Amino acid sequence: MKKICLLFLVVFGTIVSTFAQKSVLSVEKIMQDPSWMGTFPSDVHWSADSKTIYFNYNPENNPTDSLYKIQLSDTEKIIKVPAKEALGLIPSSGDFNEAQDLKVYTRNGILFLYDFNEHQEQQLLELGDRISQPEFLADEAVIAFQLSNNMFTYHLASGEIKKLTHIKDGEKPAKKEAQLSEKDNWLKSENLDLLQVIHERETKKEKRKAYREATKEAEKFTFYTEEKRLANLKISPDAKFVTFNLITPSKERKNTFVPDYTDVTGYTSDLDTRPKVGDEASKVEMAIYNLEKDTVYYVQTDQLPGIKDLPDYVKDYPERKWKEENRPVITSGAYFSQNSQAMVNIRSTDNKDRWIALLDLEDGTLKTLDRQRDEAWIAGPGIGYSFGGGTLGWLPDGEHIYFQSEATGYSHLYLYNVKNNKKKALTKGAFEVFSPSLSRDGKHWYLSSSAIHPGERHFYRMPVMGGKMEKLSSMEGNNKVSLSPDEKHLAILHSYSNQPWELYLKQNSDKAKAVQLTSGQSEAFKAYDWKDPELIHFEAQDGAKVPARLYTPAPSTANGAAVIFVHGAGYLQNAHKWWSSYFREYMFHNLLTDLGYTVLDIDYRGSAGYGRDWRTGIYRHMGGKDLSDQVDGAQYLIDELDIDSEKIGIYGGSYGGFITLMALFNEADTFTSGAALRSVTDWAHYNHGYTSNILNEPFNDPIAYRRSSPIYFAEGLEGNLLIAHGMIDVNVHFQDVVRLSQRLIELGKDNWEMAVYPVEDHGFVEPSSWTDEYKRILKLFNETLLD
The missing domain is CATH 3.40.50.1820 (Alpha/Beta hydrolase fold, catalytic domain)
Incomplete structure (x- = not known):
């Protein structure tokens, strides 16, 4: 009897256990097209006048997301943006004048100017080729822009366009002098000796040629890139210098190929992908185009402190002889202050050193301001990679640069005074800083950090020279903030562990309450109690x-x-x-x-x-x-x-x-x-x-x-x-x-x-x-x- 009871209990326990271990979820359900979960906003940005929030959304369950908007005048309505309106929006890229009432930008390669006082857009230039990277110069009556790997200026009042640089791809054309064969040279010489008129004509011809050479204007300087590729064209605000990078592709680079057996043609096709680790890297150099002297010279990196340092791991290979030589580096584009001082971010290609240095534009020499060395590798929030410096720039005073560094073991925000060579940490602690940016008036920082908890992100405001961090977001989880251009409102993408992203609106105050604007979860998704x-x-x-x-x-x-x-x-x-x-x-x-x-x-x-x-x-x-x-x-x-x-x-x-x-x-x-x-x-x-x-x-x-x-x-x-x-x-x-x-x-x-x-x-x-x-x-x- 005991055996029967025991068997019953085991079987019954198995049934109960099996029944209990069921779920309303299934692999088929959770792995279906994610649209079953609902629609959630992304890519949030503001209109230039700070009156409208734009974001990608898909409440109609279309094949792809579309652009939607919510206007501050009526936050109850989520409106799909007509295609014509979307095409005419002022891009987030571009450049403001100092008063920030004018913005210059491009759309489809055409140059535009927007006047915020008049609420009016003006088309300035359409030149056939694509215009890019427009910016106001120190003289705000003039705009600089790039076209076909050269720098140009446009005078707002007169409409005058001026080409500043003369850069061409490829090799400089060689002057070809006709070379006569020995036989033809003998015939010509014999003819000149025999025929007096021909001799006189040839003599006059040579004299005219010599006169033209002596009296012609000097040819305009042209810089030829040869086999190199140009990148990062930058102009100083005083329009005296242009900096750029020259990239020499590796001749040893060997890409690998991935076969696609399901290509639409019915044939196996090869996808050209990437090289493997260790393939020779491209060479990167930085050059300066001196517009007043009409010449180009290179930035000198051979005197950087520690440029010849070997990594610690070489001690594991005592049998090998290591060369102490200048390591190759990658120099970023120049960062210019308002008074045309230049700064660059430089990384060794082994990624164990990063230097931030002042660049002397007159001779291409460098003065190191900060060196970060890591025997592993340089990285972390705001540190930047390759050509980008990450968080890096000048304060409006022209005396301080700002950057992020892991000097303390966590990525924090620093200032460096280029006049007295003093470095100051603006943030400190066992947390990290993300995406700091200056306020419009240059008096504050806006930044995100993990100061509350490594698993949370909040948005803060802090005085520009450092001080108390004022927490502006309050919802537990992650708060991805888009600050309105007038800095009066925060558009917040917020989510929690079991709650997907939704859009909120909040006044720019620590005491204000965030108001939810979207609610995209489907009924099917909400029906389950997500853990x-x-x-x-x-x-x-x-x-x-x-x-x-x-x-x-x-x-x-x-x-x-x-x-x-x-x-x-x-x-x-x-x-x-x-x-x-x-x-x-x-x-x-x-x-x-x-x-x-x-x-x-x-x-x-x-x-x-x-x-x-x-x-x-x-x-x-x-x-x-x-x-x-x-x-x-x-x-x-x-x-x-x-x-x-x-x-x-x-x-x-x-x-x-x-x-x-x-x-x-x-x-x-x-x-x-x-x-x-x-x-x-x-x-x-x-x-x-x-x-x-x-x-x-x-x-x-x-x-x-x-x-x-x-x-x-x-x-x-x-x-x-x-x-x-x-x-x-x-x-x-x-x-x-x-x-x-x-x-x-x-x-x-x-x-x-x-x-x-x-x-x-x-x-x-x-x-x-x-x-x-x-x-x-x-x-x-x-x-x-x-x-």
Whole structure:
């Protein structure tokens, strides 16, 4: 009898458990076209008169978003903008005069001027070729603009157009003198000796030629770019100098090709994609066009402090002789003050140094103001890459420059006085600053920061020379603010962990209340009670406190199994309080939790939002601390949430797929199963810009690549592995998983499978592909993690 009762209880318990572990969600539902969720605003911007908010929206469920507007005079109405009105809007790009009542800009390559006092637009120039980058000069009666790689000016009163630079592509034409053969030269000489008239005519001809050469005006100077490409044409406000970059393409660059087997033609086509890491980079130089002296000369970077410094990692290769030579650099376009001082941002191509320097326009020499050195790589919010300086510019006083730096370990805003050479930190603390900009009157900063919490973003106002940061946003989560041109209102895109983006309006005051303007969630989406994951920290083996999102099932449905999600992109944050860009994965985690799984989503080492040391924690060893963070997260689940150590799975895409492979290959005792999506398998086959920062170059630092690439550790696979990859992935090429699959075959591994998606790039587009992929992931976890 006891056996029968026990059997009944086991069977009944199984039925109850199975019934409880159902969800109104399904893979098919959450992976369908995202329009099922509703429509949510994006790309918010203001009209020039600050009376209208424009944004992209799609309440009619059209194939693509359209432009909509809300007018401050009637915020209850959301109006679709007619195509003609949209085409006539004043662009956000362009330049204001000092009084900010005039704006010059281009539309479709035509030059326009808008008068805000008269509310009138005036077409100034249409020249056939595309006009770009218009700006007011110090003499605001004159506008400078670019046309066909040259700088021009336009006088507003007279309409006079003047070409300032004479730059041409290609080689300077060589003067060709007719060269006579030995035979023809003898015949000519003989003829001149025999025929007196011919001799006299030839003599007069030579004299006329000599006279013309002696009396002609000097040719206008022309600069030829030769084989180089011109970029970043900039003019000083006093119109005395023009700076530009010259880029010499690498002759060693070798692109890789991705075959598309589903091309519309029926033939296999090759997609030209990118070179692999380590391919020789293009050479970048900066030149100055002196308009008064009518000549061009180059900026001198050979005296930058530390230009010959070798990176620390060279000590790992004592047998190699390293040359101490000037490292190649990339110089940004010039940043001009109102009084025509020039400043540049310079980065070493190994990305371990950034210099901010004053540029002497008369001779091209540099005076270093700030040097930031990082033995890993220079990055972080507002730091900028390549030609861009990030947050960088002059205050209106012409004495101070502003910039962001990770000097303290977090990206903060600084001022530097070029007269007394003093640097001042305007913000400080264990948080980061984002997108600072000056107020119209130059007396305040507007900026966003994570000062409240690493997982929140708020908008602040601060005095221009530093002081108290006045918090202007109040809603918990993320507040992406677009400030009206008159600075009286904030248009806020706000979201929370379980609430997608909506548009709010708020007066520019810390005491004002934000008013919601859009409500885009569909009834189907609102019908489910989306979970608000708990933000936690667990302790890593090195003592670090690792942030994560935790999804826990109801006690009655908990099955003792857990899934760890690894976000992609390397430098990205996902353990935060706003609507994730991984919204499909977020919904999948809700489904998993309904089914009894515990889900942990970790901001492992290398993630954004936590400062320099966290960002560079993966330097020279991807699959090091970023992987051990996943292992420590699994241990946290076992110790604190009573998860069965035999029932832990892991999955992720791109970088998350890479970590999944490293986990299955190197931590078989921790992870039973894993799904590696669009994963890097060998970093020597990835791109240069991302990979060389973290691992240097494979021929210079092979140790870093060997210990960071999953393909070298495939023999460690013991658990159950799903590999999924798009076949026309132009980011992480399909070749990556082809090579890995051959390695697994040669190793005799049979506990893996691969799903391929013939029409998908790195980011999947088709709902059918998303659905198929995530059904396979769910099947993998259900079959291998549950009894």
